[in-house]
Amino acid sequence: MDDARHILHSVFGYERFRGHQEEVIATLLAGRDALVLMPTGGGKSLCYQIPAIARPGTGIVISPLIALMQDQVAALTQAGVPAAFLNSTQAPNAQREVERQLLRGDLDLLYVAPERLTLERTLEMLAGARLALFAIDEAHCVSQWGHDFRPEYMQLSVLHERFPDVPRIALTATADEPTRREIVARLKLEDARVFVSSFDRPNxxxxxxxxxxxxxxxxxxxxxxxxxxxxxxxxxxxxxxxxxxxxxxxxxxxxxxxxxxxxxxxxxxxxxxxxxxxxxxxxxxxxxxxxxxxxxxxxxxxxxxxxxxxxxxxxxxxxxxxxxxxxxxxxxxxxxxxxxxxxxxxxxxxxxxxxxxxxxxxxxxxxxxxxxxxxxxxxxxxxxxxxxxxxxxxxxxDPPETWDATVPAQKALSCVHRTGQRFGVSYLVDVLLGKDDDRIRRFGHDALSTYGIGKELDANAWRGVFRQLIARGLLAVDIEGHGGLRLTEGSRAVLRGEERLWLRREAKPERTRKAKAAREAHGAFTAEADVRLWEALRTRRLELAREKGVPPYVVFHDATLAEMVERRPRTLEALSHISGVGERKLAAYGDDFLAVIRTHAAESEPIEATAPAS
Known part of the structure; x- marks a missing residue:
């Protein structure tokens, strides 16, 4: 773990691990399997990148999307980590060069798609390489019940069969309990340690x-x-x-x-x-x-x-x-x-x-x-x-208002029943409002007891009532493509008056001024000097990113720039203590960003003292 902590700081620029990261990394370093559920932005990538760098051999990352591979390899390369990907965007000679790098042991991380990984040719190539670990990203894709099901993920149990001594880590940000069980079963992770972080994203x-x-x-x-x-x-x-x-x-x-x-x-x-x-x-x-x-x-x-x-x-x-x-x-x-x-x-x-x-x-x-x-x-x-x-x-x-909608709900449900349970919401609202309409007269619905009994609400409020009745399962939608509504068994208690129904009152367009104030209270810069420095740092980042041919966030994240604005470092030593500034990036970009900070530093602004040498 000393090596892991050194990599965390020197390569990635972070002072300490977050949440379960340290335990997950220790598990992989010990050669054990792990299943990690961690929210987006929680630092899942470090859980396999650091042990892949620390362990002998190459970490193989199974990723479902080309964009993700290219993103992560670009970021790792900028941080000084030898990494590559194999995908269909590469020319054959480029793919062969990556394969040679793998077999020579020149790579810490190699990203591949599940379709390529399960080819016999790829498996044979991996058998000839020294492997640090397998990381199965977006592991929820293995679930047949999930929204991102990918059949090729079902074949990844081959890793356990062909490489039983290579530790595996499956990671996802989205998995309820049934999906977790399916991941464990289909990927043969019964002996894996399971790490479940909070799903909360408070920001x-x-x-x-x-x-x-x-x-x-x-x-x-x-x-x-x-x-x-x-x-x-x-x-x-x-x-x-x-x-x-x-x-x-x-x-x-x-x-x-x-x-x-x-x-x-x-x-x-x-x-x-x-x-x-x-x-x-x-x-x-x-x-x-x-x-x-x-x-x-x-x-x-x-x-x-x-x-x-x-x-x-x-x-x-x-x-x-x-x-x-x-x-x-x-x-x-x-x-x-x-x-x-x-x-x-x-x-x-x-x-x-x-x-x-x-x-x-x-x-x-x-x-x-x-x-x-x-x-x-x-x-x-x-x-x-x-x-x-x-x-x-x-x-x-902005807490919503609720209201006792029992009587309006009874009117709406009764209108559905009396019109034959085959009309859509717009028509039903017109009947309730007593609209003078040829279609209503043609069907004879102007003679119904529900015609015109809903004038206490406007059309928008009635649409809200119908929407919430559907949401609560008291009305069902037909499947013929016409949007007709019919009663469900659950509507009986409301119609008979056996159950009172409280609904959410239809809101007017949201009050953005209040929302904007909440955002400003949540961390946006307000001082003019801070805003000027923030924009100047972003401009310089974009210039450097274009020179290097990488996305701006590969140079530095917004959170790193925000900390520069807050702390105003004036030396490379001080800059090295900003979160996200590793040794490689400090050498590559440190002077550029310090120049921007010095240019925009006013004499009245506090300047961070140089940190003592370690």
């Missing part, structure tokens, strides 16, 4: 709104709280991705689309811009994001409802990997609920999978309609207890 503020003009809400959120920041906007369909990216671009933002329908070269170019430039907004389907290491994504926004809490947690976890304040913002409407229900029921999945997916969607809907702390509920879903409300989610910062 992320969770915010969910309903209804309204989603794009306008998104624009206001970005303009007022995240102007100039990098972010990801998730949409359910490719068409909405394209339209939203174009719409944001027309309003002056660098917004790029990403989905499977784009040409591979376009996708690759857009991803490269997102990684290498500052302030780029990626508008994407869920095809984008897994394995993206960009640490300074300041917001993740959803314009549609995710299919599960696991998906929501993983996607929002791409914000604020550097530990600085970030936002997980979402708006969703009734149509999202109906569409996801229809997609689920119309899928080709068997009944067992559909039951699991229904449960996950129900949990996601319940999470959205919460009136209590979102973080407590999110952690509770993953089996973790938060003792008190977090104070950093929308329901804590």
């Amino acid at each position: 992320i503020r969770y915010r969910i709104g309903q209804g309204g003009n989603a794009r306008e809400q998104l624009l206001r959120f970005i303009r007022e709280e995240h102007a100039g920041d990098a972010g990801i906007v998730y949409c359910l369909s490719r068409r909405r991705v394209d339209e939203t990216a174009e719409w944001l671009a027309e309003r002056g933002y660098t917004a790029l689309p990403y989905h499977a329908g784009l040409e591979p070269a376009v996708r690759a170019a857009n991803q490269a811009r997102f990684l290498n430039e500052e302030g780029v907004i990626m508008v994407a389907t869920i095809a984008f994001g897994m394995g993206i290491d960009k640490p300074n994504v300041r917001f993740v926004a959803h314009l549609n409802l995710p299919k599960s809490i696991e998906a929501y947690y993983q996607e929002t976890g791409r914000a604020g990997r550097d530990g600085l304040a970030a936002d997980a913002w979402m708006t969703y409407g009734l149509q999202d609920v109906i569409l996801l229900r229809q997609m689920l029921e119309a899928s080709d999945a068997d009944d067992a999978h559909k039951r699991v997916e229904r449960h996950k969607l129900d949990a996601m809907l319940a999470f959205c309609e919460l009136t209590t702390c979102r973080r407590q509920a999110l952690l509770g879903y993953f089996g973790e207890t938060a003792p008190r409300p977090c104070g950093n989610c929308d329901t804590c910062l």
